[in-house]
Amino acid sequence: MALKKKPVTGMKDILPAEMQVRGYVLGQIRETYKSFGFSELETPSVEHIENLLSKQGGDNEKLIFKVLKRGEKLNLASAENENDLADSGLRYDLTLPLSRYYANNAAVLPSPFKALQIGNVWRADRPQKGRFRQFMQCDIDILGDATNQAEIELITATTSALSKICPENRFEVRINDRRFLRAMALYSGFPEEEIEKVFIIVDKMDKIGAQGVRDELCENGFRAESADQYLSLMSGVRNDAEGVRRMGEKLAGFLEDGAAGNLAQIMDAVTEISGKSFGLIFDPTLVRGMGYYTGTIFEVSMEGLGVSVAGGGRYDRMIGKFTGMDTPACGFSIGFERIVTILMDSGFIVPSKSAKEAWLFEKNMDAGRLSAIMKEAMAARAEGKTILVAQMNKNKKFQKEQLVKEGYSEWKEFYREELKR
Amino acid sequence: MALKKKPVTGMKDILPAEMQVRGYVLGQIRETYKSFGFSELETPSVEHIENLLSKQGGDNEKLIFKVLKRGEKLNLASAENENDLADSGLRYDLTLPLSRYYANNAAVLPSPFKALQIGNVWRADRPQKGRFRQFMQCDIDILGDATNQAEIELITATTSALSKICPENRFEVRINDRRFLRAMALYSGFPEEEIEKVFIIVDKMDKIGAQGVRDELCENGFRAESADQYLSLMSGVRNDAEGVRRMGEKLAGFLEDGAAGNLAQIMDAVTEISGKSFGLIFDPTLVRGMGYYTGTIFEVSMEGLGVSVAGGGRYDRMIGKFTGMDTPACGFSIGFERIVTILMDSGFIVPSKSAKEAWLFEKNMDAGRLSAIMKEAMAARAEGKTILVAQMNKNKKFQKEQLVKEGYSEWKEFYREELKR
Numbered sequence: 001m002a003l004k005k006k007p008v009t010g011m012k013d014i015l016p017a018e019m020q021v022r023g024y025v026l027g028q029i030r031e032t033y034k035s036f037g038f039s040e041l042e043t044p045s046v047e048h049i050e051n052l053l054s055k056q057g058g059d060n061e062k063l064i065f066k067v068l069k070r071g072e073k074l075n076l077a078s079a080e081n082e083n084d085l086a087d088s089g090l091r092y093d094l095t096l097p098l099s100r101y102y103a104n105n106a107a108v109l110p111s112p113f114k115a116l117q118i119g120n121v122w123r124a125d126r127p128q129k130g131r132f133r134q135f136m137q138c139d140i141d142i143l144g145d146a147t148n149q150a151e152i153e154l155i156t157a158t159t160s161a162l163s164k165i166c167p168e169n170r171f172e173v174r175i176n177d178r179r180f181l182r183a184m185a186l187y188s189g190f191p192e193e194e195i196e197k198v199f200i201i202v203d204k205m206d207k208i209g210a211q212g213v214r215d216e217l218c219e220n221g222f223r224a225e226s227a228d229q230y231l232s233l234m235s236g237v238r239n240d241a242e243g244v245r246r247m248g249e250k251l252a253g254f255l256e257d258g259a260a261g262n263l264a265q266i267m268d269a270v271t272e273i274s275g276k277s278f279g280l281i282f283d284p285t286l287v288r289g290m291g292y293y294t295g296t297i298f299e300v301s302m303e304g305l306g307v308s309v310a311g312g313g314r315y316d317r318m319i320g321k322f323t324g325m326d327t328p329a330c331g332f333s334i335g336f337e338r339i340v341t342i343l344m345d346s347g348f349i350v351p352s353k354s355a356k357e358a359w360l361f362e363k364n365m366d367a368g369r370l371s372a373i374m375k376e377a378m379a380a381r382a383e384g385k386t387i388l389v390a391q392m393n394k395n396k397k398f399q400k401e402q403l404v405k406e407g408y409s410e411w412k413e414f415y416r417e418e419l420k421r
Numbered sequence: 422m423a424l425k426k427k428p429v430t431g432m433k434d435i436l437p438a439e440m441q442v443r444g445y446v447l448g449q450i451r452e453t454y455k456s457f458g459f460s461e462l463e464t465p466s467v468e469h470i471e472n473l474l475s476k477q478g479g480d481n482e483k484l485i486f487k488v489l490k491r492g493e494k495l496n497l498a499s500a501e502n503e504n505d506l507a508d509s510g511l512r513y514d515l516t517l518p519l520s521r522y523y524a525n526n527a528a529v530l531p532s533p534f535k536a537l538q539i540g541n542v543w544r545a546d547r548p549q550k551g552r553f554r555q556f557m558q559c560d561i562d563i564l565g566d567a568t569n570q571a572e573i574e575l576i577t578a579t580t581s582a583l584s585k586i587c588p589e590n591r592f593e594v595r596i597n598d599r600r601f602l603r604a605m606a607l608y609s610g611f612p613e614e615e616i617e618k619v620f621i622i623v624d625k626m627d628k629i630g631a632q633g634v635r636d637e638l639c640e641n642g643f644r645a646e647s648a649d650q651y652l653s654l655m656s657g658v659r660n661d662a663e664g665v666r667r668m669g670e671k672l673a674g675f676l677e678d679g680a681a682g683n684l685a686q687i688m689d690a691v692t693e694i695s696g697k698s699f700g701l702i703f704d705p706t707l708v709r710g711m712g713y714y715t716g717t718i719f720e721v722s723m724e725g726l727g728v729s730v731a732g733g734g735r736y737d738r739m740i741g742k743f744t745g746m747d748t749p750a751c752g753f754s755i756g757f758e759r760i761v762t763i764l765m766d767s768g769f770i771v772p773s774k775s776a777k778e779a780w781l782f783e784k785n786m787d788a789g790r791l792s793a794i795m796k797e798a799m800a801a802r803a804e805g806k807t808i809l810v811a812q813m814n815k816n817k818k819f820q821k822e823q824l825v826k827e828g829y830s831e832w833k834e835f836y837r838e839e840l841k842r
Contacts (some may be wrong), residue, residue, distance in 0.1 A: 001523075002473055002742065002743060002745055003472045003521065003696070003742050004469045004503035004521070004743075005521060005744070007464070007465050007521075007523045007525070007744050008467050008468065008469055008508075008509050009685070011467060012465065013462070013463075013464055013465075013525055013526055014462060014463040014464075015462065015526065015529065016460035016461060016530075018787050019460070019461040019462055019463060022463075023451075023461065030444075035802040035805075035806065035807045036802065036808070036809070037439035037777075037808065037809030037810070037811070039827070040441075040444065041434070041435060041436065041437055041440055042435040043428070043434055043435075044428050044432035044433065044434070044468075044555050045466065045511075045541065045543075045555060046429050046432060046486065046511075046543070046554075047429065048424075048425045048429055050424065050425055051424045051425055064490040065467065065489075065491075066488065066491075067486050067487065067488060067489070067511075068489055068503060068506060068507055070486075070545050074503060076500065076501075076503065077564055078501070080497075081497070082489060082497065085489060085497075086489055088429050094765060100425070100426060100428075101434045103424075104427060104428070104434055105434055106437065108436065109437075110438075110823055110827070112812075114809075114811060120466065120468075122467070124491050128752060134466060134467065134469075141442070145812075149810075149812070152792075152795065153795075156795065160799070160802075193704075202775075222446070234630075268788070268792070269788060269795070272789075272792040272796060273795045273799060274799070288755070291572060321423065321424050322423060322424045322425075322426050323423070323426070324423055345792070348591070356458075367686055367689070367690060368693075370570065370690070371573075371690040371693040371694055372693070374573065374574075374577065374690070376692060377693045378577065378581070378694060378695070380443075381457065381581075386455060386456045386458060387457070387458065388457070388458030388535075389574070389730045390533070391533075391566075391570070392456070404533075406460070418496075418807075
């Protein structure tokens, strides 16, 4: 029986043209983040099942690719459910493995630690267009810094990277704080123990609008007065640092001291450092899905495309799950696959550093002569050129057209008898 | 209960210092191979279990990390063995996925296709020092070229990459052909149907020596005369192209026509193209483990280290398992982890492109002033510098020592009052 030619469901073979774009984007991201002093690290793709199922991943925990136990540890007869069969799984994000990594290696890492992590993650999501079960994430995190310098650095570094990659697109950073969301909910009279449920509904604002959110809150048994109060708090808010300060005054008594000043300071600093090269907006409706956020949250969207291309926030209580002692942590993740799709769809051509030459030789070329050609090619490569040495096809015109698509622009042709050349 | 801090058994967290070396080596490999016109591609880490278990992977098939079926497909009650539970697994090499990829995408790929693939593979091997269950492979392959230009290119490209990465180490390429091994076995009177078994024993030559091989052949029921004949054929052979030709003459009648001329031509061409910058040796004892090789095989070892750092060969019958039609294929894989270990052990320092500056600011710096410093840092980064902006620790001397280890060599210090500066 023939073997299976297609990749497994929901995963994809990446063709050379897309690889070029991916390589270019990764290069820009690495270069930018490294210029800010971030250090690259790597965690294994496979993670303990106990860690993956520890409620740090929200709905992603339902999408884990679980890895079967091996050897004697696998006991099919006594297994009652799938968790008896698996001892590990593929990571669904880079944040949980980073927290484990930091807990494991903090003694030999600088403090604060500015981490850069680039790698694939896996989620057994329902396959749909443009969404794959294996995809790449590019995260930066600052671990061990409780001050808002962490947020300021993360935002300036990520927007620098995005500006380099997509200089044509104007983008917008929306920012909020989980503590604001919480204070607004308490101010509006929602019961404290139901706040997470309120957030999940408010998170749908983009999709269903304010009226939709109001309806859903009421359908879920919340008081209409609370819903109205909450929505009116959110509407008509100034979207700059001054708006943050005013909201802070309004929420006095419900909001943690210093939270408003902290957020306003982040906005002021980012504006001062980066100028007005992108929009920076206080958005009290921003929730971000993950339950582990404890403070500032942020999201970047491209103007005109309406999709989020990066997001992150502060998660001061995840590392403590590993060490027993909380460590301040804040991170920003670039939606690498979205960026690649945007560039591919726009017909982006990767700028090449040097001319690519194709040297075509006639079929049945004498071995000694071919060696001489290949030796000459070696010398040209040593000067930094890309030289493809390839046999001339019967349809040379078509062959050259294909090579042009791969970026070749200069040619040499070699024939068996020098006279024909 | 606290979560698990250590990585899963046999896998490792990679620290920033090693990541720098890895990034450097990957950069050199990519740059070299791309200058030869190889195109990078990527296959999913997860592969169909049917493909992984199709006898292309030899002993590696016993080491597969299997991925549990999901949702309704997982039926624990009716499962009789572990293969009923898994529909996929982590790839154990890059060659099998490449063959599937080529079968799936040949219509849109150039012919011949010069492929570069860099990625992690997973094997549930017994954990031991320096050997991990997740490790990176760097492969080049030429698919669709039946001529020995493929071998010549693969050898010159890989030795070019190795020379750039380890300019201090002299290395040696040993070369053989599976058809030679086969002809030598038939010439010595081994039964044709037992030849694979003979190869497995001969493959131990490095470890147990000629006498050990003779003993083991006899213990396995082979005739002592055959063993002696085989070993005498292998000993005292000239290790150059002339040795290949003479061996070819001796094996006339047993060896496929043209096989000796082909191998001798490869050796002549590589010597002509690359000069004598590395050793190139005909080694009739070279077997290489994988059963899928059909012709030329080669292996690179570092002088003085006695370990193989790269290996490969021709496997003309794997792609046919997917398409029903054989496609010539030849590949070379660099032992990336070995190279990294050699460099790390030798105290290799990654050459940095530009000076790395650390700008340290005093604790409780005024927010406005800190923004101004960070803005200045942005301008310096735009000029290509790496600028780390970090809070000054109490023990500044220790902090700077740590930063020196990370490659920082220039300093600026900022204090709350300018006078103290």
